[in-house]
């Protein structure tokens with residue numbers, strides 16, 4: 001049982017209105033002011049703040065409990081903990097998919113991936129991110145950024161879907177959803193085989209640091225998308241030796257893989273600091289879904305305590321994830337308790353880069369910056385939504401209405417168990433989603449169901465695209 005360390009006393013209230021500075025200027029300063037303003041307008045570079053560099057980091061299949069900043073005791077994550085300490089830690093940070101590719105599609109587009117039929121992993125009908133979608137690197141490139149990606153793509157492996165065709169100026173990594181950590185086959189630099197010799201997570205750390213060095217004059221955007229700690233469970237002997245005391249073989253390997261990712265993040269952050277870029281670099285971190293913890297279905301040794309459920313479920317354990325935003329020049333360190341989702345990181349990055357987020361009609365994420373500075377109070381979203389086959393969910397305030405994979409209850413791994421009936425939980429008092437209040441509160445169920453139905457109207461069938469290609473005719477989904 002991992003103890004959570006969200007003690008009330010360590011929080012500061014980010015919804016407190018931002019303190020406004022009241023400047024009293026001496027009379028002589030008043031006389032000088034027109035001269036200073038004229039000087040500033042003659043040299044606009046002095047007046048305009050530099051665009052921040054942007055580093056978006058994604059971990060893969062991490063357990064909610066498996067980071068030091070959530071109280072993990074058996075796996076040290078000092079570099080992630082330092083990142084958490086440098087910025088804002090979200091206690092209700094979500095991803096829009098309980099699975100790898102859907103979450104990454106939502107992050108890259110800033111939209112619920114169901115809007116363009118990307119409900120499941122790539123492959124099959126309409127596989128890959130539809131070319132109708134504009135990506136975060138497309139938008140940041142247009143805003144003057146050097147863009148690069150290191151890691152797992154998982155948004156299509158056709159030539160026209162390659163990261164270099166989807167907004168990235170540089171790419172080092174692999175195109176699929178999982179990869180050996182020791183075999184180079186399939187690891188590419190650009191479109192060519194990389195002939196990589198290092199353990200893959202170490203190689204990603206090295207390449208990320210090298211990208212930052214190459215583009216130190218900025219502004220740069222780097223998408224560092226790990227496949228750690230996704231299967232196959234491969235770790236280096238040296239790191240495994242550090243965890244000889246962990247009896248469970250899978251957990252020991254998982255721990256060694258987590259440490260490798262933490263070290264890689266440490267390496268790129270050390271490079272950023274050494275170049276003097278730490279203050280004006282926006283860094284975000286999420287896991288792409290919850291830890292796989294359903295026996296017989298998907299397991300990697302991760303722990304999602306205190307959440308119930310797993311990767312591949314719409315329970316909290318599938319979609320609530322470690323979630324960090326750090327930008328020392330702009331954001332005070334703290335804890336943010338309102339629900340937010342990875343779609344917001346897209347809008348937030350654009351806003352930080354000076355892009356007018358409101359001008360992008362299709363964007364569904366919210367720019368979190370005013371909420372994190374205290375300029376705006378309250379919740380960024382009225383509600384958050386999920387659809388993953390027949391599994392569905394909505395979170396509005398503390399309420400959650402959910403239909404989830406029955407395997408999460410039976411834990412047998414047997415096929416064709418279907419999904420549960422709609423269950424209603426109050427997450428403020430029941431984060432583990434144990435006490436179903438649906439029968440006791442039919443009006444609340446009706447209200448949330450209507451909200452979910454309204455959201456679902458704009459969704460496409462899995463595999464369908466907005467230009468009408470692929471997929472089947474829009475299917476009616478079961479409402480939560």
Ligand SMILES: [Ca+2]
Pocket residue numbers: 060061099100230288289
């Ligand atoms: Ca994943």
